[in-house]
Structures are given as structure tokens and as C-alpha cells.
Amino acid sequence: xxxxxxxxxxxxxxxxxxxSTRTLIDIALMLALTIVLHQIRLFHMPQGxxxxxxxxxxxxxxxxxxGPGIGALAGFLxxxxxxxxxxxxxxxxxxxxxxxxxxxxxxLAGLWREHIYRGTALAFLARFCCHLISGVVFFASYAPxxxxxxxxxxxxxxxxxxxxxxxxxxxxxxxxxxxxLAAMGGQR
Numbered sequence: 187x188x189x190x191x192x193x194x195x196x197x198x199x200x201x202x203x204x205x206s207t208r209t210l211i212d213i214a215l216m217l218a219l220t221i222v223l224h225q226i227r228l229f230h231m232p233q234g235x236x237x238x239x240x241x242x243x244x245x246x247x248x249x250x251x252x253g254p255g256i257g258a259l260a261g262f263l264x265x266x267x268x269x270x271x272x273x274x275x276x277x278x279x280x281x282x283x284x285x286x287x288x289x290x291x292x293x294l295a296g297l298w299r300e301h302i303y304r305g306t307a308l309a310f311l312a313r314f315c316c317h318l319i320s321g322v323v324f325f326a327s328y329a330p331x332x333x334x335x336x337x338x339x340x341x342x343x344x345x346x347x348x349x350x351x352x353x354x355x356x357x358x359x360x361x362x363x364x365x366x367l368a369a370m371g372g373q374r
Contacts, residue, residue, distance in 0.1 A: 318336075
């Protein structure tokens with residue numbers, strides 16, 4: 187229910203954003219780059235989730251360049267693509283919390299454009315919360331006997347999201363962010 191509400195609010199918000207051809211091209215290019223980087227997996231978890239070579243960096247760059255609305259839209263589109271790429275579905279509501287919503291959360295990085303590491307941390311924290319909820323509600327049966335579903339979901343999701351976050355921060359540190367954002371049409 188909450189996930190559907192967030193999707194509706196996101197859709198209403200993005201209707202107020204004007205899409206230029208340049209914006210659509212940037213979204214398409216960054217989505218393509220995200221898909222390619224998602225295929226370079228350093229580690230893949232048995233029930234889904236993986237550590238990649240910075241697959242979220244292109245979504246973060248879109249968020250920093252165009253703001254949280256476009257970042258959330260691109261994340262939503264990537265979530266739909268990821269369902270096709272790497273599905274692990276146990277319930278229709280679980281699909282929302284494991285695919286569109288966590289990647290939409292990457293758009294939150296655009297709230298802190300001047301502080302990319304804080305923005306990246308916020309985005310990954312929101313993504314973590316989505317996966318945590320999914321784990322507690324839909325994957326509790328995977329928890330070892332006697333272990334709390336919350337603890338199991340927390341440890342499971344942290345085991346791949348923390349390394350993914352650190353890799354993205356390292357890549358963002360190494361990239362010439364200002365030049366990249368300027369190449370995307372200039373900073374706003």
C-alpha cells in the first residue's frame with residue numbers, strides 16, 4: 187500500500203518536470219550504462235542482490251544533474267528493467283519493494299547536490315530500507331531457526347549494499363564529477 191502511494195506521488199511529481207530531448211537522451215544513456223555495469227558482478231547473493239562495479243553511479247549522476255524527480259523516474263525505469271534482468275519474485279507487493287522503489291530511492295541523492303557523499307548515503311539508506319522491509323515481510327522464512335526476520339534481513343541486505351555503497355563512493359571520488367555533469371548539459 188505504501189509502495190503504491192509512493193509510486194503515485196512520484197508519477198504526479200514527474201508530470202511537473204519538463205522533459206527535453208537532451209534529458210531523455212541522458213536518461214537513456216545512463217540507463218544503458220547502469221545495465222552494463224550491473225552485469226559486472228563482483229558477488230551475487232543467493233536470494234538476489236549483488237555487489238557490482240558501481241552500477242548505481244549513473245543513476246546517482248542523473249539525480250545530481252537533474253534532481254530527485256528525474257533520478258526517481260530513471261530509477262523506476264531501471265527497476266522495471268532489473269525485473270527482466272534478474273528476477274526473484276515471491277509476491278506482487280514484494281516486487282515493488284525490491285525493484286522499482288529501491289532504485290527510485292537513488293533519486294534522493296539529488297536532494298544534496300553540493301554534498302555528493304551525503305546524497306549518495308541518503309539514497310543508499312532509502313534503498314536499504316526498501317530491501318529491509320521486503321526481507322522482513324516476504325523473506326522471513328529464509329531466516330535461520332531462532333533468528334529474528336528483522337536481524338536476518340538487516341544482515342543480508344547490509345552484506346551487499348554496504349560494499350556497493352563504498353564502491354560507488356570510491357568511483358564518485360575518482361570521477362571528474364563537475365566535468366561529467368557539465369557534459370550532461372551543465373549543473374543547475
